[in-house]
Amino acid sequence: MFAGTPIVSALAESPNQTYSPRQNAVLECALKVLVEGGERALTTARIAREANCSKESLYKWFGDRDGLLAAVIGFQAAKVRVKDAGQGAGDPDAFRASLVVFARDLLTVLAGDVSLALNRLAIGQASREGSALGRLLLERGRRTIETRARALLESGARAGHISGDLGEAYRVLYALVVRDSHVRLLLGDDLADDERDFATRADAAVDQFFRLHGADGKTGRAGPGPDNNS
Amino acid sequence: MFAGTPIVSALAESPNQTYSPRQNAVLECALKVLVEGGERALTTARIAREANCSKESLYKWFGDRDGLLAAVIGFQAAKVRVKDAGQGAGDPDAFRASLVVFARDLLTVLAGDVSLALNRLAIGQASREGSALGRLLLERGRRTIETRARALLESGARAGHISGDLGEAYRVLYALVVRDSHVRLLLGDDLADDERDFATRADAAVDQFFRLHGADGKTGRAGPGPDNNS
DNA sequence: TACCCTGCGTACCGTACGGTACTGTACGGG
DNA sequence: CCCGTACAGTACCGTACGGTACGCAGGGTA
Numbered sequence: 331m332f333a334g335t336p337i338v339s340a341l342a343e344s345p346n347q348t349y350s351p352r353q354n355a356v357l358e359c360a361l362k363v364l365v366e367g368g369e370r371a372l373t374t375a376r377i378a379r380e381a382n383c384s385k386e387s388l389y390k391w392f393g394d395r396d397g398l399l400a401a402v403i404g405f406q407a408a409k410v411r412v413k414d415a416g417q418g419a420g421d422p423d424a425f426r427a428s429l430v431v432f433a434r435d436l437l438t439v440l441a442g443d444v445s446l447a448l449n450r451l452a453i454g455q456a457s458r459e460g461s462a463l464g465r466l467l468l469e470r471g472r473r474t475i476e477t478r479a480r481a482l483l484e485s486g487a488r489a490g491h492i493s494g495d496l497g498e499a500y501r502v503l504y505a506l507v508v509r510d511s512h513v514r515l516l517l518g519d520d521l522a523d524d525e526r527d528f529a530t531r532a533d534a535a536v537d538q539f540f541r542l543h544g545a546d547g548k549t550g551r552a553g554p555g556p557d558n559n560s
Numbered sequence: 561m562f563a564g565t566p567i568v569s570a571l572a573e574s575p576n577q578t579y580s581p582r583q584n585a586v587l588e589c590a591l592k593v594l595v596e597g598g599e600r601a602l603t604t605a606r607i608a609r610e611a612n613c614s615k616e617s618l619y620k621w622f623g624d625r626d627g628l629l630a631a632v633i634g635f636q637a638a639k640v641r642v643k644d645a646g647q648g649a650g651d652p653d654a655f656r657a658s659l660v661v662f663a664r665d666l667l668t669v670l671a672g673d674v675s676l677a678l679n680r681l682a683i684g685q686a687s688r689e690g691s692a693l694g695r696l697l698l699e700r701g702r703r704t705i706e707t708r709a710r711a712l713l714e715s716g717a718r719a720g721h722i723s724g725d726l727g728e729a730y731r732v733l734y735a736l737v738v739r740d741s742h743v744r745l746l747l748g749d750d751l752a753d754d755e756r757d758f759a760t761r762a763d764a765a766v767d768q769f770f771r772l773h774g775a776d777g778k779t780g781r782a783g784p785g786p787d788n789n790s
Numbered sequence: 791t792a793c794c795c796t797g798c799g800t801a802c803c804g805t806a807c808g809g810t811a812c813t814g815t816a817c818g819g820g
Numbered sequence: 821c822c823c824g825t826a827c828a829g830t831a832c833c834g835t836a837c838g839g840t841a842c843g844c845a846g847g848g849t850a
Contacts, residue, residue: 352827368687373807384828386810395808447687453746454684457598457677461748468749502768505739509731512743516683518691519698538732542768582797603837614798616840625838 349401353391356381357405364402365447369454374398396459400466403448407470410439425486426536432479433507433532439475440512441521441528449516476500492543499543506535579631583621586611587635594632595677599684604628626689630696633678637700640669655716656766662709663737663762669705670742671751671758679746706730722773729773736765 349357359381364372374395378385392398439445448471452463479500486492492499511521525531579587589611594602604625608615622628669675678701682693709730716722722729741751755761 369684370688374809375807378828382828384830385808386812386829387827389809390827449743449747450683450687452748453680454599456746456748457680458600464747464749468744468747501739502736505735506732508740509735510738510742512740513679513746514698516686516743516746517679517694517698518682518686519694538772541772604839605837608799612798614800615838616799617797619839620797 349391349405352383353401354405356383356388356391357402360398360402361406361444361447364451365443368447369451372399372451396462399451399455399463403452403463403466404470406444406448407467407474410471410474420489422489422491425482425489425491426540428482429486429503429536429539430529430532432482433503433535434528436475436479436504436507437511437528437531440508441515445471446515449512453516479503490545492540493545494543499539502542503535503539506538507532579621579635582613584635586613586618586621587632590628590632591636591674591677594681595673598677599681602629602681626692629681629685629693633682633693633696634700636674636678637697637704640701640704650719652719652721655712655719655721656770658712659716659733659766659769660759660762662712663733663765664758666705666734666737667741667758667761670738671745675701676745679742683746709733720775722770723775724773729769732772733765733769736768737762 356377360372360377363376363380374385374388377383377398378388388398392401448467452461452467455461456464480496483492483496483499483503487496487499511525515521586607590602590607593606593610604615604618607628608618618628622631678697682691682697685691686694710726713722713726713729713733717726717729741755745751
């Protein structure tokens with residue numbers, strides 16, 4: 331996913347606390363436990379046992395359980411990097427293709443086990459404690475996605491492919507791509523077969539996006555806008 | 561019909577399980593506790609204390625804690641009724657107004673304390689236990705909203721105001737109205753000022769919906785296409 | 791009055807978890 | 821060789837919770 335691609339603007343990580351390799355290994359282990367068993371399984375004893383470390387070390391490194399959870403979220407967010415996808419903005423087809431790639435990536439990330447587990451964790455803690463984890467997740471995870479998309483849209487706007495407010499355009503694109511799939515997945519619902527086809531969904535969503543925010547007349551496709559509805 | 565004898569799982573069958581007034585009062589109280597303090601506060605002891613009943617009664621009525629949670633969700637869902645809003649379909653303006661009302665109601669419900677608390681509860685339990693609560697919530701809560709919207713859209717389609725597949729239209733409408741607000745609220749994020757203006761949001765979303773699914777040329781408004789972007 | 795049923799209040803039990811303290815051990819520098 | 825540091829492993833403690841058992845009051849019935 332972020333394998334060989336070059337890393338772009340990794341956001342000013344001033345508050346980004348870094349950990350030693352050993353601590354990162356423990357966090358990776360905690361993440362695995364979280365994904366496998368949910369929050370209920372994420373006990374300090376289990377993490378310590380799974381990671382072959384002592385509970386005392388956990389508390390020395392991360393303060394308390396909440397600090398550990400925050401570290402897990404920050405650790406995962408640090409692994410996600412913004413792909414450099416703002417190229418080829420001059421060509422309408424290339425721009426459209428970039429949007430489709432973004433949409434497909436977005437769906438893939440949101441539907442992933444790790445993302446779902448972390449979001450469930452943050453949502454479960456949102457009621458108490460001022461939703462610190464939720465804000466952390468939004469700040470670290472969502473921000474990177476948004477910056478990537480906005481850079482893409484901005485280049486498209488400069489090339490005259492789309493019109494309208496960029497922030498509004500981003501939100502519309504996000505809505506058309508994700509729809510209610512994220513919440514339903516968080517609730518444990520299964521996506522329908524056609525909903526699982528992220529490539530087709532991304533394509534259709536970008537079509538609809540261009541009908542709302544494409545520069546006048548342009549659909550982002552070679553031919554006029556399709557009408558595959560019965 | 562004697563109430564209180566059978567201890568059913570409340571999840572499997574008997575979807576129309578009804579409770580005595582006393583039990584409903586207890587469930588109402590449990591709902592209040594849940595909204596105020598989140599799942600962590602929803603302990604059997606606290607419910608019993610708050611509702612002036614004994615823990616033993618709770619277990620006799622609802623089986624165990626999970627049964628109680630399921631009963632709370634079912635109890636809340638039973639309070640939500642589908643408003644009969646499919647009138648005036650012949651008039652385009654009235655049809656559009658009905659959609660706007662639906663959109664505003666949808667946002668209001670999803671942003672409500674009770675809805676957020678129940679969704680957080682179900683999401684927190686989604687990882688373990690096969691996400692029974694999540695399915696219950698989707699089945700009871702979402703279904704009613706969807707039926708109302710689909711009836712509305714169907715009447716609009718019959719009157720020739722919109723085109724395209726109805727299911728697709730519903731999902732697009734939902735996406736344009738809700739966007740990512742639901743997830744962000746679940747995560748504890750605060751909506752921006754303009755996002756909190758549900759009336760304006762509903763209006764704009766319906767505008768966009770008509771541009772995607774309105775019968776050719778029709779925007780659902782008296783005048784030409786709107787320009788609500790800054 | 792005797793009996794029974796319902797349900798409140800509460801004491802109680804087992805367990806699980808967060809957090810702490812203690813011990814043993816490997817390592818590295820002086 | 822000694823000492824400080826870091827860390828694994830584990831025993832331990834206080835607490836909170838789910839779930840159960842028991843006592844007791846009120847009301848209905850005969």
